Amino acid sequence: MTIAPGKKKQKIDRLAELAARDDERGVSLWQEAFRRLRRNPAAIVGAAILTVFVIVAVVGPLLVPFGPSDTIGIREGLIRPGVIPGADGDHWLGYDHQGRDEFSRLIVGARQTLLVGVVSTLIGLAVGALIGGVAGAAAGLGGRWGRWLDSTLMRIIDMMLAMPSLLLAVSIAALLGASLTTVMIAVGVVSVPVFARLLRGSMISQSNSDYVLAATSLGVRKPKIALTHVVPNSLAPVIVQATLTLATAIIEAAALSFLGLGNPDTAIPEWGMMLAEAQPYLDIRPGLAVYPALAIIVTALGFTLLGEAMREALDPKLRK
C-alpha cells in the first residue's frame, strides 16, 4: 500500500459521498418520474400524438384552406341528391353533405374537441378531487365525525357511480338543454366519482403511513398534515387518471354530439358531431364517418398511451 491509511480512507469516503449523491441535485419524486417517462417509448409516441393534436388545435384553424362552414360544394353545384364528391386537388378529403371542405372541418374540429376534453376533465377533476379530498382527509385523519362525513359523501358518489355514465351524461345534457357548456358539464360530472374515489382511497392509505405518524408525533395539526403530507403523496394516481379521462371525455363528448345533444351551433365543427352528421350518407361516402372517427381514435390513443406510461412511471411498486 503506497497510500497512507488515513488518505485512503478519505479517498474512499469521498467516493462513497459522490456515489451517494444523486447525479443531479434536488431531484424530487416528480422529476424522477419524468426521467423514467422519457425512457418509455409508449410515452414518447403518446406525447408526440398529443403534441401534434394540440398544435393542430391551436394554430390549425388559422391555416385551413377553406372556411369550415363555407358550402362550396353547393355553390358550385357539385352536391346533388345521392352524390357527394370525393377528394380532388384542392379538397384533400373531399366535401361533406353540405358541400363544405372536409379537411378544413376536421382541422377546425380539433380545437373544439380539445376544448371539450380538457374543460370537462378539469371540471371532473376539480369537483371530484374536492369531494374525494375532504372525504379522504375526514376518513383518514378525522375521528368519528370524520368517518360519518366520509360515509355521507361516499354514498352520494356511489349513487352517481351506479348510473351508467352515458345515461347520466345524456340526462344532464337533456336537462340543461343542448349547448357547448352543457356538454362540458355533463361529461365532467360523469368523471367526478372516479376522481373522488381515487383520491379518497389514496389519501386513506397514505394516512396510515409512518410519516403521518411521525408528523403527528411532532404535534403538527391535522389540516396541515392533510395538505402538506397526505395530499401531495396521494396525487399521482389522480394525475394519471386525469390523462386517461381526457381520452374518455373526448369519446363521450363525441357520443353526446352523435346523439344530438352536443353543440347546436353546427357552424363550428366538432368530431363527434361530424360523425353524427355522416350517418345518413354512410352508403354514399363512408369516408365522412371514417375521418373523424380515426381522428378521435388516434387522439384517444395518444392520451391513453401517455396516461399508462405515467402510471408506470409513478407507480411506487415498479420503481427501482
Add this chain to the structure above:
Amino acid sequence: MALLEVDDLCVTFSRRGQRPVRAVDGVSFAVDAGEVVGLVGESGCGKSVTSLAIMGLLPKQPGLRVGGKAVFDGTDLLQLDDRSRRDIRGRDVAMIFQDPLSSLNPVIPIGLQVTEVLTRHRGMKGAAAEKEAARLLDRVGIPDPKRRLKEYPHQLSGGMRQRALIAMAVACQPRLLIADEPTTALDVTIQAQILELLKELVRDSGTALVMITHDLGVVAGMCETINVLYAGRVVETARRRPLFRQPRHPYTVGLLGSVPRLDAGRGERLYPIPGSVRDVLPWPDGCAFAPRCSRRVDACVGEPPELVLSHDDRAYRCVNPAPLPGVTPGADVRATVPTLAEPGSVPAQAVPDDPPTVPGLNPAPREEEKP
C-alpha cells in the same frame, strides 16, 4: 418525582368475536431528566405499544382501552384532550421512529419537514426558520446543512435520514425523547454514530430518553436503567451492570444467551430461546414465560408471579430466578454471565470481551459520513 412516571399502564385491544388482547399489562417505570431508560424485549412484547400509548398515538378505534397513568411533569398524558396533547407533542415530548425512510415524507424536501415543526411550536417563519433548521441539521452532524435542506429523503443515506428525523424531534428541545428502535434499520457502524449522537444530546440538554430496543448491545452502551418486557409486563428491572452481570429472570438470561459472540469457538451453537413470543400463558394463569422457560417449576403455573424486589434497586418477576453466580456452583455459567462490554463502549450486535481488538466492531469515527 421523576420527569416521566409511567404507572400501571395497560393497553387492551378488543375485537368483536375475539378474546381481548392485553398488549401492555401493567407496565411501570420512571425516567428522570438526563437519564436513559431502556425497554427491552422481543418483537410483540409490548415495547412499541407502550411508547405509542404514552404519546397518545395509538389509532383511535372502538376496541382500544388505555388504563393507568403516564405522569409527565405533573400532568397525566393519558388524560389530556386532543388539543393539549398536540401542543405537548413535539414541544415537550418527541419521538424517533424505527424506519427513517418511511418516517420522512418522500415528496417534500427535508428542510420543509424541519421548519414545519419550528413553525408549529416556536412560531418561526421564512428565513429565520430556515436558518434554525440548518443549525439543527448541523447540530445532528449533517454536513453541508444548507444544501441538505433542499434535498429529498431518498437522496440521503440511511444514517443521514435518521439524523434528520432526530433533528426534527429535538427541534424544540423536548424534555422527553422516546426512541423506538432508532437504529434497527441502520447498519452497525451507522448505529454506533446515531447512538453516540443520542447520548450527546442527552448529555448536553438534560433530555430524558426512553430507549426502546431489542438489541442488547444498544442497551449496554446507552441505558442506565433497563426494563425487560415480556408479554406486556416488566419481568426484570435493574441498573445496567447488575443486569448484565447477574441477570435473574430466565427470560433475561435467555436474551443475553442468544446474543451471538465473536469469542465463541467455531462450530459452537447459538442459544436461542425455544418457542416464540406467541407461546404465552395468559398472565392471570401463571408466568407468561413458563412455556418457554428452562427453569420452569410447578409454582410457575397457577398464579402470576409477583415482582420480587431485591437489593440494589432491582426487581424480577420470577419464582425460580437464576442463581447469582458463585452462590450455586455449577450453574450454567455461559448463560448467566455473558461477558459484557464496559459501559459506554461499543453498542453492537455482538459484544466481545475486548472491543478494540475486533476491527469490525469499532465504533466508526464520525468522519465516516463526512466528505
